[in-house]
Amino acid sequence: MSQDHPLILVVEDDAPLRRTLRATLQAFGYGVEEAATGAEGRDKLLRLNPQVVLLDLGLPDGDGLDLAREIRGWSEVPIIVVSARGKEADKIQALDLGADDYLTKPFGSGELLARIRVALRHWAQAGGPASEPVAEVGPLRVDFAAREVLLAGAPVHLSPNEYALLAVLARHAGKVLTHQQLLNEVWGGAPSAQSTYLRVYMTGLRKKLEADPARPKLLLTEPGVGYRLKA
Numbered sequence: 001m002s003q004d005h006p007l008i009l010v011v012e013d014d015a016p017l018r019r020t021l022r023a024t025l026q027a028f029g030y031g032v033e034e035a036a037t038g039a040e041g042r043d044k045l046l047r048l049n050p051q052v053v054l055l056d057l058g059l060p061d062g063d064g065l066d067l068a069r070e071i072r073g074w075s076e077v078p079i080i081v082v083s084a085r086g087k088e089a090d091k092i093q094a095l096d097l098g099a100d101d102y103l104t105k106p107f108g109s110g111e112l113l114a115r116i117r118v119a120l121r122h123w124a125q126a127g128g129p130a131s132e133p134v135a136e137v138g139p140l141r142v143d144f145a146a147r148e149v150l151l152a153g154a155p156v157h158l159s160p161n162e163y164a165l166l167a168v169l170a171r172h173a174g175k176v177l178t179h180q181q182l183l184n185e186v187w188g189g190a191p192s193a194q195s196t197y198l199r200v201y202m203t204g205l206r207k208k209l210e211a212d213p214a215r216p217k218l219l220l221t222e223p224g225v226g227y228r229l230k231a
Helices: 015-027 038-048 064-072 088-096 109-126 160-171 179-187 195-209
Strands: 007-011 031-035 052-055 079-083 101-104 134-137 140-143 148-151 219-222 226-229
Touching: 007 015, 007 038, 015 031, 015 109, 031 038, 038 052, 038 064, 052 064, 052 109, 064 079, 064 088, 079 088, 079 109, 088 101, 088 179, 101 109, 134 160, 140 160, 160 179, 160 195, 160 226, 179 195, 179 226, 195 219
Parallel strands: 007 031, 007 052, 052 079, 079 101
Antiparallel strands: 134 140, 140 148, 219 226
């Protein structure tokens, strides 16, 4: 499959939903391969090297979470979980195990396509330099080398912890990062690190970066799960 037609692997045991996903994705120029079981999905992932995996959790031969954990052990391919499990605990577990995103069924085709576009950007970046020197998200510009943050061209002064939190979110723009992932990245997962840290520093960032901190447009909350910097 050429770069112009990225390949999406759909691991889903619901045949009607697979057909719907195939029709939707092909209509927007994506190549599609289907797998009805975890074993079939594993085999096709190894043989076909897709650019994105859409992974259901309720597979007939095992839990999709186990497959996500296994895949992440040897591949950085973006994994978007598509599941009827909508509990926060399920989302957190999937993201902590290495999934890049999580959509709860039923979902709209527009949202799915947007999440796939974000995943493909991450995949393309993974094949390039180990780290990009600059991240730009809307009016926000983060220069990692200079440790400089600009908003609409104007410098923004951040505390060291505010900058560290923003830098992690900027490097993964568009991806949901769980509370634990952020605590690990910013504070090294120290026992003293509490989720209250995130609320305090996120509030500070929003006051400095959002036009209306009470209605953020850039620094988004995924309730009960974590935060996302809008791509």
